[in-house]
Each structure stands twice: as structure tokens, then as C-alpha cells.
Amino acid sequence: MPGSPLRDAIADALNQDSPQDVIDDVKSAVIAEIENLDPAVQIKKTDYFNHSFAPDLVLTWKTAARKEETRELYVRYSLGSSQAAGDVDILGKGGPIFFSLNSSNDDEEFAGSIREELMRAPRSLFTNAPAIDRITLDAETEEPQHRDSPAPPLLNLFRRNVVRGGRGLIVANVAERLERSTSTDVEEDFLYVDRFTEAVSGIFDEAATLRLRRAADLVKIALSGEVSILDRPDDGDDGVATISGKLDDTELRALLPFLLDRGQSIDDVRFWQHLGQMLTLAQLENMASTLSDHDLTPLAQANLPAWRAAKAVLSFNADALEEEGYQGPRWRMHGGSLCASAGAWNIHFASDLRRGLRSREDSTLPRWEKVLPSVQSFSVSKVELQGITRRISIAADAEAAVNVLGDVVSVQGNIDDTFFVRSVEVRPAGEESADVNLDFSTLMATGANVPVDYLTRASLGVLGHRYPVSPADMATLLGETQADAGT
Template sequence: MTFVEALETAKDTRDRDAYIARVKAAVVRELSVLDSSVEIHDTHYFNHSAIPDLVVSWPKERGERNIYLRHSYEAIAASPSDAIDKTLDPVVLSLDTRHVADVTPGIDRQLQASPRALVTDPEAIDVLLNDDRRGSPLAGLVRANFIRGGKGHIDRPRAASLVGLNPTQLEGASGGSLVADLIGTSFSEDAAARITRTAQLVAVAMGEFPEQELGEPSALIGGKLSLAELRHLLPWLLNQPRAIANDRFWAYVGGMMSFADLEKIRENLEGVDVSPLIRANARRWSAKRAYLGLSTPVEGDETYLLRSNHWSFSTGALGIDIGESRLLLADNGKLIHARGGSSSATWLDIKDSLKGLKLARVELHGIRRSVTINAEQSDDVSGDVDEVTESLDDDYFVGEVAVRFSAPGDEPGSRDVDVLFGKSLVSGSKGAALADLVHLATSVLKFRAPLTDDQRLALISGVGESQT
């Protein structure tokens, strides 16, 4: 049932109280579908000249908007310009789309008095909700920002133009085109920037602006991508072959978000191959945990061991299959449940897998004595460990070892990461680069059958041998 049909059904009563309750219920339903994050408060007034009918807000965000319901466009055009509170960027919704008279002058007068107000109707909302381009990231952001940041008179034709936005019509991503003007006149500054930025990113990802040098000062809108932008942009782009092949684009996007952001929208990416993002940002992004466990069959797929390996959110945490093992990465520690146990490895078993790494701490447990060696005066205690194990006649087991890496990306300093053999876990309280977590998990934790350098490189860069 469309919004127009729902309102017609709601109005089909002679009981005033039932009429009001049913109309408001229909409006609330449609607004909630339009923006699932919105909270709607009923003021228990209806069609009052100055008091709104509904107030909308967004959890954990500042700001709200008043919703005024009016019986018709004629009623909106005829009302005094100062009848509604303009401080909260009001939304005025006509419950009827039929025009008995020319209402444009009256609506223009209202918008001149309140330039950030939104005047709209059920047909416009139906266009937004029922357009056949629901998969488009631009159409999704237009819907998500309509109540939050829409302004001006958005009727059915304008709504159709907004959900049909084509990012390739942006002139060199400069924002000076008719498309950018349409966005700017239909949304508040923040919402317009989000939608325009998504349009620019889509165009760049699809190779529409080959002259655009990513990462250099340009007309591209920078900054941090919001979770709303990521929810609409990434699932769509990660299913576009042309975008997937654009390696420079994924590195550029990686600078506008974090691995923690990706993890927060994991439900929107369930089963999607996110390898382009991970491989382009494995040395820039950080996470706090890596876990190496068994790869479980996919239901209905008995040949899961032969399937193509790729990074995906299929068990909550991000993971990739490595033969019969599955490697998981997480910034949110609750997404990874470590194996219970107290197993350990002998120093002789793991020393080769630690070559070339800086050791910050090693706990050696022998039959006759135990020794803990910490890097208090140096960055690396590898030599001290060799000296102890070679000079003392004992067989040493290692329950855990701490490895020191440079901080991810351009961050200063270093990070210590613990390898916990009994839990099959790699853990860094301050986080470490994804590439470093992968290195420890696939070489030190997997010391009995470590991956080769080429196999490990294939996991984090797409270059090298396929892993087995």
C-alpha cells in the first residue's frame, strides 16, 4: 500500500479522534520506513496553527525537526508566514496532493520566511520509497536525509529528480553542475555535502573522472564518511566490477574511514567480499584481535574447502578461509571468542617464525626454572632470549610472546601485540595494523604450518600465491 492509499484509508471515518489517530499512525509508519534511525514523538495536537503535530529526532545526535500536518497545499499557502516555529527547520506535510488553486505564490512566501523549511506531500514520499533504483547509494542517501535535512518545496517531480541523480553528470566532480545545484537547493548544507560527496565517490570509483588525482588538493569533498554514507555506499560499490578493480579508489576511501567503522556496518555487508578495502588499507587500518580457528562448512556447500577465499563478515567478525582454518580480525573484542585452554609451544618450535620480528616480552617456562624477559632497555629482546635458551640446559615452553611493531599508518610510536598460544589469539590493547595481526596469526600462531611470505602477501595485498 502506498502512502497516498494509506492516508485515504486512514481518513475513511467520521470519528474525529479516530481520524487523527489513524492519520498520524500512517504518517509515523511512512517516516519510519523512510529513515529507520528516526525517533518520532507525538505532541497530541493536530493541525494546530503553531504547535507541531509530531517532533522527530535521532538517537545520540543533536537536533530535531517539527512536523506540521496540513489538510492541503491550499491550507499551507493560505497560512500566515509566522504561524510556525522556524527555529527547528520545520517540515510541513500536505495530506492531500490535489491543487484546487495555484498554490505556488503562497508556498514561496512560506519558504522565503523560513528558507530551511521542507514542504512536501505523500506522492513525493511514495516516489522516494518506491523508486526502482533502491540499490543506488545516492537514492539511499536521498531517502535517509529527506526528513533529516530536506528543504524547499519537494513535490513528486522534484522527488523523482532526486532519486534519479546520476553522479556521472557532475562536472569533473566540481559540484558546479545542475545535479549539484539540485542537491544544494533541496537539502541543508550538511546533508547536501554528504550526498554530493557520495556522488563524487561513485563517479571516481567507476572511472568517470580519470583526470582526477586522488589524494591531492581538489574539488572532491574530503572528511570522515558517516556511517549512513558507508551503509549506502559500500555495499553497492563492492558489487560493481568496475569499482572493485579501482585499487587507488579503495585506498582513498580507506583514509576517510576506519576498520572500526567498517565493523559497525557489518550487518549491511553480510557475505559481501570486502577484500578490495582490506587489501588496500591493511597497513593503515588497525584492529585489536586476530583469531585462528577451524573453517566451518557453509550450509548447503560441501565443497567449501575449494571455494574462493575472500575477506567477509560471515560470522560476526571479519574473516577469511585459509585451507581448513579461518582467520578472524576484530576491533570489537566481543566479536571474537578465544579458545579455552592452556597449551603452549616450545621455543624451538616458534623461534624460526619469530625471525625478523622485534620481541618485547617472552615468557619461558622450563622444567627446572621459568624466565620472563622484557624489553625494558631496548626495542628487541631476541638476542637476550637466545642467550638464555642457549646457556641454560633446559627445555623451554612459551605460553605467550609480545611482539613490537610500528604504529599503523602515519601514527607515531610503536604497539606491542601479544600472541597467546593457548587461546589461539593475537591481541593488542592499543590495536595494531591489520597486516601485522595477519602476520602473527599466520606465521607465529600457525607455527606448525606457517604460510609463506607470498601466501601471506596474497591475504593483505592481492599479490602472491593463492593460500592453501
């Protein structure tokens, strides 16, 4: 195969005059390729090379539960030499990786002879430079016409699981089965996903196999629109659905852009709700740059009551000034955060108060009588009024279900002063979230564990009262009928 950097690097290393240079260069070549497969893995060199029982490299990583796991890697000149040395019986109990520098035993005859041995060490992985070359080169040579194909996201996840969960025999013929087709035909896409699912069976541990099957099923739904796949039970005895659990950051980066683009025609909200339950708002923020060109509207609308945020900042939507530039109500990632756009406003959300969102510091405070109509549909727990000669705070007890609107109206009517509103606190009904503070000087809403849909209504409805969003646009933004949005 032309252009094989790992094999070229190994060939150059083996031609060095100094034995130590050979060892150092071979290890450096293998390390570079492992880092290409899984950048999150930490790699430690040992003082040994091609030793009978001491590893050449020790790989360490953190699981999704922050647990540290390790795996040893043994460099061998060929898989045949590893077989002859009895590596499986001597070293296989710990589930290591045996990495061959060449492909002299990369054939079906060798595979058949070693499978029986591998059954005695089911967690061990035998692989070689040509196989790893094929897997990594496919990532490096991705072309634009393939980016709407299911191959890139699935291959990406395959690569990320080789080091941590690979087992059995991964040689060049496995990589060949995973090579993408140049066809843009939808039927060919389905065939590829089936080929991928078949290829990964038996060459990954149980956890990695489940992750890869789950990824393939999500891709199938995006391709076909068949949301009923979500209800399909696992093949196991427990009957648990395969598409469940949380996606980690690596899985999200690989899958979400594809699912958003190819799944745009899916109007069954169950798919988007299910996908939204597999991720968090914080994860979206961590991969905001990856998603900046993607429309998040169907995903966001389906999960607004479930997603929680701590802060929202209102800012002017410059696109609304131009008819051609305004794209209507929508959800996207912008400026490193989830962003809703409707009418004259953008709202940027943050999952944590510590996440920096730029806000104004000097917005003009509105008069109370201008704010009153916009807060009447909310349960108001506190109001801070700024008069010409005095400052007044009216608040309900933290535990009391009291709306202080009547008190504010009474006080304002009995004191001869002109009152402006510094802030209002509103209380979500039946929610575990804290009261939401709406600050008119910064156009910022803050609270703990607040549903994103509530923050959206409060930000646009109260802080954005000067330029109200139409009921139709509010309904579109929230994914509701206009009648629902008005309740």
C-alpha cells in the same frame, strides 16, 4: 498510483466517525511513514492537530557528533491551506516541516507561487503524502535486477536526508525525477547519477547537500573507474574536495555494498585508500551481516597499515582442504568481523578487546626451537617459557628497544629442561601501538592500536608457524609484491 499505503491510510483515517480517531489515525500514518524514511528519528506526538502555531509532531535525532537536534512537523490538509494561513511567515524561522495530506496543490503553478515565500524561510520544508509515497514505495518494491543500479543506494540516502535536511518544496514531480530506470545500460546509469545530483540541489540544507553530492561522486567513480574525480575541488571558494570526511553508518550501509561490487575492476589503490579513510573497522563490524556476501579484498589491502585492531584470532581454514573450495588469499566479513584467509588459516580481527571472538583454549604449546625461526624477523620484547620443572619469563624494559631473543637462547641453552612457549610479545617498530601478545594456547594476538597488517604478519608468521603461509600467498593477501612481503 496503485498501491499507495500512506494515502490509503490517510483516506481511511479521514473517514472515521470520531474526531479523535481521525487525529490519532492520521498521526499514526504520518509517523509510520517518517519511520520508514528514517528509522533512527525519535517521534513525539503533541496534543495538537492542524493547529495554527503548535506542531503535531516533534522529531529528534542524534548527529554524527552525538549532538541532539529537533525539528517540528505541522500537518496541513493541503499545501495551499498552509500558504493561505501564512505558515512560512509565522512558523518558518525554526525550519519546520509542513506536511500536506493531499496533492491538490501539487503542481508547477503552486510551486512558482510559493518559491518567493520559501526564500523568507530557507530551512523550511513543504511536502505532501503523494511525494513521500513515491519515495518510500520505490524502496519497498526494489527488484533483484535493479540491485547493481546506482538508484537504490542514492535513493536510500535521499530518503534518509528528507526529514533531517530537506528544505524547499518536495512534491511528486521531484520524486518522479528520482525514479529509477529499468535500463541496465552503463550510460543510463551515468545519466541517472547526473539527474540525482541536479534534483537534490536546492531541496536540502548545505550539510545534507554535501553528503548527497559526495555519495553521487563515489558512485560515479565506481561506475567509471575515473579516480581523478577524487581530486576535483568543491564549487565553493575554499576549493576543498567534495569527497572528504567520514561516512556515517547510514551512508556506509547504503553505499559500501554497491561500491565494493561495481568498483571491483578499479585497480587504482588511491580510490580504495580514500574510501578506507572515510570509515573505521568498528563500522565494518557493525554492518558485517550486510557485507557477508561481498569481497573486501581491494578495500582491505589498501588500508591495512592505516586500519587499527586490538585483537586477532587464528583458526583453521576448512576451505583449504578442498581444491575446489579454496578461493586463495582474500579479505571478507565473516562471523561478525573482518576476516583474512590464506593457506591453512583464517584470521578474525576485532577493533576492540571487548568484542567477542571465539578462540581455542587448549592449543598444544610448541617447543621453543620450533618457534625460534618464525620470530627472528620480529623485535621480541617478552617470552613466557613453560618447562617441565619451571616457568620462566624473560622481558625487556617497557621503554628499552631491546630484543630479548639472545637472552632466551642463552637461558634455554644453560638450563637442563624442555621448554614450551606459552606466549611471545613482539614490538612494532616506529609505531604508537603497544606490544602485541601472541598467545599459543588460544592462538590469539592482542594489543592496543595495532596496524592490521602487523597483526596479520605476526598471527600468520608466528602463531601459524606449524602450517606456514607461502611467501606468494602472504604477498597476495597483503597486496604486495612477493619481494615486499619477504622484507
